[in-house]
Amino acid sequence: MVFLRNKSGFKIQEIFPASNNADNITIVTPFPTNLARLEKGQSREPQTTNSNLPQTNAALLELEKLSLNPTQASDLSKAIAIAKNIKKNEVNYKQAQKNLKIWNNMIFRIAKNRAKNNEYASAIAAAELIGEQESNYQEAQTLIKLWRDQVKQYLSNKILLEAAQALIKPSQASTYNRAIEVAKRVPKSQPGFSKAQEYINQWSQEILRLAKTRATNKQFSSAIATAALAPEGTVAYAEAQELIKQWQKLSTD
Numbered sequence: 001m002v003f004l005r006n007k008s009g010f011k012i013q014e015i016f017p018a019s020n021n022a023d024n025i026t027i028v029t030p031f032p033t034n035l036a037r038l039e040k041g042q043s044r045e046p047q048t049t050n051s052n053l054p055q056t057n058a059a060l061l062e063l064e065k066l067s068l069n070p071t072q073a074s075d076l077s078k079a080i081a082i083a084k085n086i087k088k089n090e091v092n093y094k095q096a097q098k099n100l101k102i103w104n105n106m107i108f109r110i111a112k113n114r115a116k117n118n119e120y121a122s123a124i125a126a127a128e129l130i131g132e133q134e135s136n137y138q139e140a141q142t143l144i145k146l147w148r149d150q151v152k153q154y155l156s157n158k159i160l161l162e163a164a165q166a167l168i169k170p171s172q173a174s175t176y177n178r179a180i181e182v183a184k185r186v187p188k189s190q191p192g193f194s195k196a197q198e199y200i201n202q203w204s205q206e207i208l209r210l211a212k213t214r215a216t217n218k219q220f221s222s223a224i225a226t227a228a229l230a231p232e233g234t235v236a237y238a239e240a241q242e243l244i245k246q247w248q249k250l251s252t253d
Contacts, residue, residue: 059102062095074129083100110126111143120147124148127144153191160182161182161186161192161199180199201234205235207227207240211223211224211227211243214226215247220248224251
């Protein structure tokens with residue numbers, strides 16, 4: 001039996017795409033030679049041990065024979081459906097059962113990694129492919145509920161950050177300061193916090209850049225007032241405070 005892969009719509013979307021089909025939210029990459037290579041850069045996920053690496057490689061090889069992609073949750077689901085049709089009296093039944101477990105865990109791993117990247121719709125679509133008879137079904141259902149809550153938080157915080165960005169006028173340091181105050185409203189415990197911190201630090205550096213430009217033009221009073229807008233706790237704060245001291249001395253000379 002040969003399955004043709006759906007090659008349409010491989011664009012990843014942060015929030016809910018037009019379709020919940022996992023095929024529409026996966027990037028296709030070449031077949032890896034083993035699971036360790038597949039999981040490169042995913043250090044927080046369980047890694048393959050030497051004891052199950054041969055089984056994993058066998059499962060990956062089977063996917064390749066079926067022209068199915070190990071990084072695509074829907075392809076793994078197709079492979080699972082094929083393996084479930086293999087009868088107990090067939091020669092490859094035992095290997096099929098091993099493959100089932102490996103492929104199911106790979107789907108779950110894909111779902112978790114997508115959620116870590118704030119790709120909640122994609123994560124949910126993958127986790128929903130885990131069947132009720134699977135050992136990790138209940139955990140998957142729990143995470144699906146969690147991710148549905150988190151996607152609401154993520155959308156809310158995304159809108160908040162967009163509003164902060166809209167306040168900025170590149171030549172006005174005070175607008176960067178106001179944008180920072182808005183971005184600070186993203187709670188530490190919610191998705192979007194790391195992006196908010198990234199923006200906050202970036203905008204504080206823009207404030208410092210404007211202050212330095214004014215100091216270069218001998219506008220020390222303006223430079224001091226501008227540098228003072230870099231909030232405490234940002235990457236630009238310490239340098240801004242040091243420069244304020246230097247410019248205060250220059251402004252009195």
